[in-house]
Amino acid sequence: MIKRLFPMPIHTLILLLVWLFLNDFSVGHLILGFIISVGICLIAAPLMDEHPTVKRPLLALRYALMVLLDIIKSNFEVAVRVLSPNASLRPGMVALPLDLEGEFPLAVLASTISLTPGTVSVDFSEDMKWLYVHVLHIDTEEAVIHLIKQRYEQPLKEIFAC
Amino acid sequence: MSLVEWIASFLLVMGGVFVLIGAVGMVKLPDVYTRLHAPTKATTLGIGCILIASMCLHAVRGEGFAIQELVISLFLFITAPVSAYMIAKAALHRRVPMRDGTVNMALAEQARERQSPTAVPGSATQQPSE
Amino acid sequence: MLDQVLLGVAVLVGLALVLNAWRLIIGPTVTDRILALDTMYINCIALIILLGIYFDTSLFFEAALLIAMLGFVGTAALSKYLLRGDIIE
Numbered sequence: 001m002i003k004r005l006f007p008m009p010i011h012t013l014i015l016l017l018v019w020l021f022l023n024d025f026s027v028g029h030l031i032l033g034f035i036i037s038v039g040i041c042l043i044a045a046p047l048m049d050e051h052p053t054v055k056r057p058l059l060a061l062r063y064a065l066m067v068l069l070d071i072i073k074s075n076f077e078v079a080v081r082v083l084s085p086n087a088s089l090r091p092g093m094v095a096l097p098l099d100l101e102g103e104f105p106l107a108v109l110a111s112t113i114s115l116t117p118g119t120v121s122v123d124f125s126e127d128m129k130w131l132y133v134h135v136l137h138i139d140t141e142e143a144v145i146h147l148i149k150q151r152y153e154q155p156l157k158e159i160f161a162c
Numbered sequence: 163m164s165l166v167e168w169i170a171s172f173l174l175v176m177g178g179v180f181v182l183i184g185a186v187g188m189v190k191l192p193d194v195y196t197r198l199h200a201p202t203k204a205t206t207l208g209i210g211c212i213l214i215a216s217m218c219l220h221a222v223r224g225e226g227f228a229i230q231e232l233v234i235s236l237f238l239f240i241t242a243p244v245s246a247y248m249i250a251k252a253a254l255h256r257r258v259p260m261r262d263g264t265v266n267m268a269l270a271e272q273a274r275e276r277q278s279p280t281a282v283p284g285s286a287t288q289q290p291s292e
Numbered sequence: 293m294l295d296q297v298l299l300g301v302a303v304l305v306g307l308a309l310v311l312n313a314w315r316l317i318i319g320p321t322v323t324d325r326i327l328a329l330d331t332m333y334i335n336c337i338a339l340i341i342l343l344g345i346y347f348d349t350s351l352f353f354e355a356a357l358l359i360a361m362l363g364f365v366g367t368a369a370l371s372k373y374l375l376r377g378d379i380i381e
Contacts, residue, residue, distance in 0.1 A: 021229040022354075075180065075207050082187035082200055091196050092265025093273065114243030117203045120195070121243075122250045125278040132273035134250065136199045138265050171297040174342075178304035181338055185308035188315050188331060194323050197315075201331035205308075209338050212301070216345050219294075223348065230353040231341070234360055238334065241364040245330055248371035253323040255375050 005038065007045035012037045049103070055161040063155045070116050070151075078117035081137055092138040093122070096131045096145055100153055105160045106131075112152050119148070166222045173215035180208030192261040194253045202246040210235045295346070302342050309335045326370045333363030 006012055019033035054060050081089065100106055106128065110121040113133060122132040135144055187200025213231040220231075254274045272278070309332060316328035337356045344352035 018233060021233055022357075071203070071207060075203055078199065078203060079180070079183045082183055082191065082204070086190065086192050089192075089196065090265060091193075091261065093269040094266065095269055095272075095278075110247065111240075111243040114202060114246050115206070115239065117199065120198050120202065120246050120250055122195075122247070122254060123273045123276060125272075126276040127278060130278045132269060134195045134198070136196055141265070167294055171294060174297055174301045177338070178301035181335060182304045182308045182311075184331065185311035185335070188328065189311045194321060194327065197324065197327060201327060201334070205331055205334050209334055209341075212338050212341055216341050219345055220350060230350065230357065234337070234353065234357050237357070237360050237364075238337075241360070245364060245367040245371070248368055248375075249323055249327055249330070252326070252371040252374040253321070256321070256323065258321050258323055 006041065008041045008048065011044075012041045015040060054159055056159050059155065060159045063159060066155075067112055067115065067152075074117040078136065081118075089136065090138050092135055092141075094133045094135055094138070094141055094144050096133050096148060098129055098131055098153070099149075100157055100160075101128075102160065105156055109153060109156055112156075113148060116152075119144070164222070166218050170215040170218045173211045173218070177208040177211030177215065180204045180211065182208075184208065193264075194258050195250065195260060195264075198246050198250055202242050206238055206242045209238060298342055298346050302339065305335055305338045305342065309339075322374060323371075326367060326374075329370075330363060330367045333359060333366070337363075 015037035016030075016033045019037065020029060023029045023033070098106070098109075100109055106124070110124075110131065113119050113121045113131075118136045120134045122134050124131055133144070133148070138144060181204070184200045184204035187204065188197055191197045191200060213235040217229075217231040254270060257274075260270060312328050312332045312335065316325055316332070319325055337359055340352050340356045340359070344350065344356075
């Protein structure tokens with residue numbers, strides 16, 4: 001019964017919180033937000049696919065903080081690169097071999113790569129074993145691949161335990 | 163001026179400068195793929211700074227802790243990589259040329275067909291590492 | 293003091309908008325134009341938030357949130373159209 005009413009309990013909670021953030025905290029909004037979030041989850045539940053859940057939430061939090069710091073730090077680097085003359089740029093494509101599996105972890109990895117400056121993920125290969133990345137400035141290809149694998153893919157593998 | 167206003171002013175100026183750098187990169191960089199880098203990152207960080215400054219100011223002015231700004235910046239941080247990915251894919255699909263001197267330009271062909279880079283012998287640059 | 297800072301930052305963002313509009317006009321490809329539009333949406337959000345700080349109201353945030361969502365959906369729809377020749381398959 002409870003399972004049928006709340007097919008996605010975490011999503012329901014997040015929706016309710018967002019509703020309360022966007023409005024004021026009052027009993028009326030609590031009830032209205034509760035009804036709306038339960039309704040949305042009931043409608044959306046059949047669309048959900050199975051995907052690996054976060055096994056280690058603390059590590060995920062550390063990962064998010066690390067990515068945030070990386071974004072800020074390396075944005076200065078890209079700012080310098082953008083303002084320097086075009087001739088000194090060496091843009092290029094890199095094919096990144098993936099050890100990670102599952103759509104959700106791969107989506108997180110691709111988004112992280114896009115958000116950290118200097119790299120944009122372009123496409124996956126059909127068999128989901130390779131990720132094509134466009135890099136703003138390549139020194140050596142191996143260094144780029146090593147950095148991404150070490151710094152972002154390794155923690156993600158631990159977080160999703162796959 | 164209070165301390166919070168100083169911090170907010172600093173964040174506002176930093177945000178403005180980053181937004182401007184994103185736009186300068188937009189005009190100056192040589193092809194679509196390099197241009198993707200400037201707006202998706204510099205602009206997103208810039209707007210994040212401005213939103214945090216706005217959050218501080220609203221908290222100090224005693225209208226309660228306005229969390230809406232946080233929702234907006236979270237939304238932008240989630241959607242920016244997705245739209246960058248979609249634009250890059252569309253550019254590849256339409257065979258928008260890359261700038262001369264791009265490293266591994268042959269990989270674009272395989273990325274468009276969604277093959278693995280080892281599919282065509284000779285053009286592979288990297289063996290899968292375990 | 294804060295008002296002057298706000299004015300200065302608004303000038304910076306406005307300049308960014310002009311530069312993006314320049315890219316929107318000169319192209320040269322459709323994807324460039326989509327990218328320019330996407331960036332202009334985000335710059336508009338920045339301007340609206342600056343206005344919200346200036347007038348000291350939180351009335352504008354809903355507008356900013358709406359623009360953020362519409363901008364994302366617009367970019368996604370345009371790219372999808374280029375990719376497949378259709379938006380809803």
